[in-house]
Amino acid sequence: xxxxxxxxxxxxxxxxxxxxxxxxxxxxxxxxxxxxxxxxxxxxxxxxxxxxxxxxxxxxxxxxxxxxxxxxxxxxxxxxxxxxxxxxxxxxxxxxxxxxxxxxxxxxxxxxxxxxxxxxxxxxxxxxxxxxxxxxxxxxxxxxxxxxxxxxxxxxxxxxxxxxxxxxxxxxxxxxxxxxxxxxxxxxxxxxxxxxxxxxxxxxxxxxxxxxxxxxxxxxxxxxxxxxxxxxxxxxxxxxxxxxxxxxxxxxxxxxxxxxxxxxxxxxxxxxxxxxxxxxxxxxxxxxxxxxxxxxxxxxxxxxxxxxxxxxxxxxxxxxxxxxxxxxxxxxxxxxxxxxxxxxxxxxxxxxxxxxxxxxxxxxx
Numbered sequence: 001x002x003x004x005x006x007x008x009x010x011x012x013x014x015x016x017x018x019x020x021x022x023x024x025x026x027x028x029x030x031x032x033x034x035x036x037x038x039x040x041x042x043x044x045x046x047x048x049x050x051x052x053x054x055x056x057x058x059x060x061x062x063x064x065x066x067x068x069x070x071x072x073x074x075x076x077x078x079x080x081x082x083x084x085x086x087x088x089x090x091x092x093x094x095x096x097x098x099x100x101x102x103x104x105x106x107x108x109x110x111x112x113x114x115x116x117x118x119x120x121x122x123x124x125x126x127x128x129x130x131x132x133x134x135x136x137x138x139x140x141x142x143x144x145x146x147x148x149x150x151x152x153x154x155x156x157x158x159x160x161x162x163x164x165x166x167x168x169x170x171x172x173x174x175x176x177x178x179x180x181x182x183x184x185x186x187x188x189x190x191x192x193x194x195x196x197x198x199x200x201x202x203x204x205x206x207x208x209x210x211x212x213x214x215x216x217x218x219x220x221x222x223x224x225x226x227x228x229x230x231x232x233x234x235x236x237x238x239x240x241x242x243x244x245x246x247x248x249x250x251x252x253x254x255x256x257x258x259x260x261x262x263x264x265x266x267x268x269x270x271x272x273x274x275x276x277x278x279x280x281x282x283x284x285x286x287x288x289x290x291x292x293x294x295x296x297x298x299x300x301x302x303x304x305x306x307x308x309x310x311x312x313x314x315x316x317x318x319x320x321x322x323x324x325x326x327x328x329x330x331x332x333x334x335x336x337x338x339x340x341x342x343x344x345x346x347x348x349x350x351x352x353x354x355x356x357x358x359x360x361x362x363x364x365x
């Protein structure tokens with residue numbers, strides 16, 4: 001009995017020892033595995049490769065000695081003057097020598113009124129003035145010989161002055177039965193017909209002067225300060241499918257701006273003997289704000305918009321260098337650079353969107 005108990009105890013002790021050793025081995029293995037997992041993985045270093053050069057096209061930056069800062073605006077042609085001719089006396093229209101559309105010169109007869117009612121008055125006033133002149137001469141001689149008093153001479157002088165004034169008034173009315181063109185131009189409109197009776201002040205004709213025309217342009221408020229009377233402007237007109245360029249002079253700048261459009265009426269006057277311009281025609285005016293000295297112009301496509309600036313790329317020792325630039329006026333497909341480029345710089349104008357600062361480039365035509 002005692003021997004059995006002893007054997008059983010030994011067996012239990014051996015089982016405990018074996019299981020304890022296994023447990024220790026398992027714990028050690030777990031700890032080693034955890035330590036290995038916590039160790040940083042060894043980085044693989046890839047062999048460095050150099051980016052290949054980018055093919056680019058460049059231009060040498062130059063400066064223009066003088067650059068006109070111009071802009072174009074639409075404009076409307078107006079006649080130099082439009083004169084509405086009115087009758088200064090009443091009468092029946094007896095004759096109209098010219099026809100509508102005819103060219104007339106200043107002083108040409110436009111309309112002749114009937115004189116039947118005025119001519120008898122003129123003849124009567126003329127006869128009275130002649131009689132009073134004779135009486136005045138007689139009284140002058142009598143006064144010199146003391147045969148008449150000074151009072152008699154004064155009365156004769158007064159009567160002669162009245163008759164002469166009446167005669168001149170009727171003569172003026174008679175003369176005004178002939179209505180003449182007040183200016184050279186085109187008889188644009190006849191407002192009466194032969195045989196029609198007109199009263200004093202009635203409009204009878206319209207003469208339009210288009211030998212000289214005004215090109216009216218509305219200049220924005222931000223630009224009007226650049227211009228003054230006497231400066232030149234270029235006008236572009238399309239005549240019979242052909243573009244023509246004409247030069248005019250600024251002759252009027254309004255003191256008041258349009259409150260709705262904030263533009264100022266400006267008139268450019270030029271000769272129109274060839275009749276290239278017609279009233280109401282739409283033309284384009286090129287105005288010059290100023291002349292810029294040593295202006296640098298580059299293609300617009302060479303400029304790269306940045307978040308809060310503009311940049312370009314230049315080539316320096318086969319490497320691309322980025323330059324921030326400040327821009328000025330735009331001229332077609334080019335833009336002025338006011339800061340950031342100098343004459344002689346090699347500006348990348350093609351391929352610049354595929355380069356980075358410091359990248360090697362290969363210049364190609």
